Amino acid sequence: MKPTFSVRLRVFNLNCWDIPYLSKHRTDRMQRLGDFLNFESFDLALLQEVWSEQDFQYLRQKLSLTYPDAHYFRSGLIGSGLCVFSRHPIQEIIQHIYTLNGYPYMVCHGDWFCGKAVGLLVLHLNGLVLNVYVTHLHAEYSRQKDIYLAHRVVQAWELAQFIHHTSKHADVVLLCGDLNMHPRDLGCCLLRGWTGLRDAYVETQDFKGSEDGCTMVPTNCYVSQQDLGPFPLGIRIDYVLYKAVSGFSICCKTLKTTTGCDPHNGTPLSDHEALMATLYVKHSPPQEDPSPAHGPPERSALISVLREAWTELGLGVAQARWWAALAGYVTVSGLFLLALLCALAVGGGAREVAMLLWTPSVGLVLGAGAVCVFHRQEARGLCRAQAELQHVLRRERETQDLGSEPHLAQAD
Amino acid sequence: MKPTFSVRLRVFNLNCWDIPYLSKHRTDRMQRLGDFLNFESFDLALLQEVWSEQDFQYLRQKLSLTYPDAHYFRSGLIGSGLCVFSRHPIQEIIQHIYTLNGYPYMVCHGDWFCGKAVGLLVLHLNGLVLNVYVTHLHAEYSRQKDIYLAHRVVQAWELAQFIHHTSKHADVVLLCGDLNMHPRDLGCCLLRGWTGLRDAYVETQDFKGSEDGCTMVPTNCYVSQQDLGPFPLGIRIDYVLYKAVSGFSICCKTLKTTTGCDPHNGTPLSDHEALMATLYVKHSPPQEDPSPAHGPPERSALISVLREAWTELGLGVAQARWWAALAGYVTVSGLFLLALLCALAVGGGAREVAMLLWTPSVGLVLGAGAVCVFHRQEARGLCRAQAELQHVLRRERETQDLGSEPHLAQAD
Numbered sequence: 001m002k003p004t005f006s007v008r009l010r011v012f013n014l015n016c017w018d019i020p021y022l023s024k025h026r027t028d029r030m031q032r033l034g035d036f037l038n039f040e041s042f043d044l045a046l047l048q049e050v051w052s053e054q055d056f057q058y059l060r061q062k063l064s065l066t067y068p069d070a071h072y073f074r075s076g077l078i079g080s081g082l083c084v085f086s087r088h089p090i091q092e093i094i095q096h097i098y099t100l101n102g103y104p105y106m107v108c109h110g111d112w113f114c115g116k117a118v119g120l121l122v123l124h125l126n127g128l129v130l131n132v133y134v135t136h137l138h139a140e141y142s143r144q145k146d147i148y149l150a151h152r153v154v155q156a157w158e159l160a161q162f163i164h165h166t167s168k169h170a171d172v173v174l175l176c177g178d179l180n181m182h183p184r185d186l187g188c189c190l191l192r193g194w195t196g197l198r199d200a201y202v203e204t205q206d207f208k209g210s211e212d213g214c215t216m217v218p219t220n221c222y223v224s225q226q227d228l229g230p231f232p233l234g235i236r237i238d239y240v241l242y243k244a245v246s247g248f249s250i251c252c253k254t255l256k257t258t259t260g261c262d263p264h265n266g267t268p269l270s271d272h273e274a275l276m277a278t279l280y281v282k283h284s285p286p287q288e289d290p291s292p293a294h295g296p297p298e299r300s301a302l303i304s305v306l307r308e309a310w311t312e313l314g315l316g317v318a319q320a321r322w323w324a325a326l327a328g329y330v331t332v333s334g335l336f337l338l339a340l341l342c343a344l345a346v347g348g349g350a351r352e353v354a355m356l357l358w359t360p361s362v363g364l365v366l367g368a369g370a371v372c373v374f375h376r377q378e379a380r381g382l383c384r385a386q387a388e389l390q391h392v393l394r395r396e397r398e399t400q401d402l403g404s405e406p407h408l409a410q411a412d
Numbered sequence: 413m414k415p416t417f418s419v420r421l422r423v424f425n426l427n428c429w430d431i432p433y434l435s436k437h438r439t440d441r442m443q444r445l446g447d448f449l450n451f452e453s454f455d456l457a458l459l460q461e462v463w464s465e466q467d468f469q470y471l472r473q474k475l476s477l478t479y480p481d482a483h484y485f486r487s488g489l490i491g492s493g494l495c496v497f498s499r500h501p502i503q504e505i506i507q508h509i510y511t512l513n514g515y516p517y518m519v520c521h522g523d524w525f526c527g528k529a530v531g532l533l534v535l536h537l538n539g540l541v542l543n544v545y546v547t548h549l550h551a552e553y554s555r556q557k558d559i560y561l562a563h564r565v566v567q568a569w570e571l572a573q574f575i576h577h578t579s580k581h582a583d584v585v586l587l588c589g590d591l592n593m594h595p596r597d598l599g600c601c602l603l604r605g606w607t608g609l610r611d612a613y614v615e616t617q618d619f620k621g622s623e624d625g626c627t628m629v630p631t632n633c634y635v636s637q638q639d640l641g642p643f644p645l646g647i648r649i650d651y652v653l654y655k656a657v658s659g660f661s662i663c664c665k666t667l668k669t670t671t672g673c674d675p676h677n678g679t680p681l682s683d684h685e686a687l688m689a690t691l692y693v694k695h696s697p698p699q700e701d702p703s704p705a706h707g708p709p710e711r712s713a714l715i716s717v718l719r720e721a722w723t724e725l726g727l728g729v730a731q732a733r734w735w736a737a738l739a740g741y742v743t744v745s746g747l748f749l750l751a752l753l754c755a756l757a758v759g760g761g762a763r764e765v766a767m768l769l770w771t772p773s774v775g776l777v778l779g780a781g782a783v784c785v786f787h788r789q790e791a792r793g794l795c796r797a798q799a800e801l802q803h804v805l806r807r808e809r810e811t812q813d814l815g816s817e818p819h820l821a822q823a824d
């Protein structure tokens with residue numbers, strides 16, 4: 001039996017842009033972030049792009065009195081970059097590493113090496129079970145020609161599935177992070193639709209901060225016009241999302257963002273803007289709890305989003321298979337070339353040329369072989385997510401045919 | 413409100429040894445497996461090592477009347493090999509791919525390429541929420557010198573965590589699969605201790621089958637003495653594990669295994685033995701439900717298992733770092749060698765020898781570099797699991813210090 005009460009939660013979220021050797025004024029920004037978090041004393045501070053474990057340890061030590069519990073989510077070669085500082089004891093921890101996360105040969109983008117993930121913390125506050133998720137999805141490097149769109153949609157689906165399956169016992173669900181998606185992007189609609197999470201920026205009555213809630217703005221001196229692409233006034237890609245299950249209600253009393261400047265010193269804490277939300281959770285009888293994902297229009301919208309995601313992943317599969325086939329042909333051609341070079345070297349005529357071409361040919365065969373293997377694996381990963389989406393759509397059709405309560409009414 | 417009733421569940425589990433080009437009598441065995449499953453009409457048939465999607469499609473078609481719902485869990489390059497056939501509609505599906513699964517350069521073992529995973533199906537039977545998990549962990553190729561031990565312990569921990577976090581809403585939890593661990597192995601104790609799952613072979617009053625419940629036996633013509641290693645009489649590595657939450661009770665009425673022979677034709681269905689369990693679930697008032705993981709002795713045993721796992725992973729981390737360092741030195745040495753070869757080739761003296769050695773040197777640098785990167789990633793993965801174990805142990809210590817109800821009492 002849950003008690004009748006109201007709990008206030010003050011939450012901080014920031015993509016810290018803490019990349020060793022690459023990010024500007026790293027040490028100074030981390031120091032000021034620590035001071036700010038200590039000064040504000042939030043219930044939870046959720047950070048992304050902390051790609052230096054030393055910086056996490058520095059913050060952990062600095063914040064140890066105000067935030068006694070902390071966790072760094074390790075993954076991939078560099079790390080997920082995710083960490084969390086909590087005023088309340090963290091009861092349980094688990095993380096899920098996304099199965100698709102860009103391409104290893106796109107070294108300049110580097111997402112593949114990070115092992116992007118979602119971390120889950122379970123907190124117990126006055127008998128309330130609170131599931132807090134923190135994540136960072138694959139970056140969008142070009143809006144016009146987004147080669148990572150299918151991967152981001154799969155990540156959004158995996159995130160939604162992970163939340164759906166791990167939060168069935170929770171009273172309140174909170175998701176913070178850098179989704180690298182605009183509010184109306186397919187992945188964002190899929191995530192909100194499948195989990196029933198609500199957007200703090202849309203829901204709050206009291207918003208203060210950057211125009212349209214943008215979290216990358218041109219007034220931030222670390223942001224270039226190139227980063228904003230076709231949105232020179234800014235983009236909103238960082239979020240605080242939440243929901244409460246039947247029996248509880250949650251509302252966002254206030255939401256603030258930084259506006260390209262540090263709240264105290266005038267220079268930004270990061271290239272992203274921080275989000276600061278004050279949430280209130282209270283006990284509410286089940287019948288009074290209006291859940292936005294239960295009506296037929298919402299269900300119909302969700303089905304259309306699921307279908308769109310399925311189609312998008314289909315395009316991704318075709319693309320991945322095309323690349324795998326191309327790399328396969330190159331591998332075979334490289335093998336023929338190697339055989340030819342061997343013959344030339346043995347024959348004697350162009351021996352030196354043959355030996356000079358030997359190394360690049362071996363490289364070609366191995367490289368193309370690896371690319372072929374990688375894209376075959378990618379196609380399989382995309383097919384897997386597609387099969388899950390197809391299963392949901394089939395279940396919904398069957399349930400509708402039977403005329404019973406639709407299966408998709410699962411926001412809580 | 414759950415109704416008062418009793419549900420019978422007949423479950424079949426088999427590692428099918430269905431590896432294209434490698435397994436003997438594949439087509440014939442798959443045909444006979446289909447016939448047997450149709451004849452027996454189980455509630456659920458959970459299969460591992462179905463590494464041919466065509467064979468899954470063949471079974472799906474053959475079993476479509478008896479088992480209207482089915483799912484194949486895709487992952488990795490070859491696939492997880494997991495699939496399921498169900499007499500009841502599968503409500504929901506999700507899978508988790510283990511983050512550590514052997515080494516890509518151990519091509520002869522091949523586990524790395526399979527993408528070993530755990531699949532979850534949610535079924536609703538007469539209002540009962542049933543979470544069914546199917547899995548296959550990394551093989552043990554040598555009992556005496558098991559280089560994959562740390563990986564298997566991490567997989568067992570990830571499996572236990574996945575079950576723990578996704579089954580909080582379930583009434584009954586069922587796990588079937590090839591764990592590649594003996595009943596008293598560290599990973600097996602960790603899994604049972606952390607989830608509270610009970611072993612059908614230990615619990616049942618009515619067991620019929622191979623001696624000591626072994627699932628790889630010397631009487632099976634596909635099993636060599638080399639497969640059994642130091643256990644010539646057989647090993648038990650395939651399991652049916654289960655638990656019910658408070659309010660329900662579950663018991664294993666009968667458990668049968670095949671005994672190296674097909675039940676009808678005399679030749680085995682696989683190199684593993686099949687498990688066939690009949691389980692009964694019934695409503696039972698919470699106070700009457702004795703849960704085996706609640707007493708202080710069980711908690712103390714679990715803590716000692718968690719500590720042992722933490723230590724084992726520590727050894728794994730040291731080993732991974734050693735390999736990463738060695739590969740790093742080889743990479744740097746290879747780079748020096750390449751520079752020397754360049755100088756020799758330019759100098760003219762040993763030009764031909766230098767050019768001949770150029771390809772193996774480039775191969776050495778790239779290969780050692782890749783091995784270094786892989787083992788650094790491995791060390792990070794092991795550290796991540798270690799951090800989760802450490803968090804559990806720290807929470808337990810803190811709770812004990814406060815003198816409150818221990819945190820580890822979480823079997824249901």
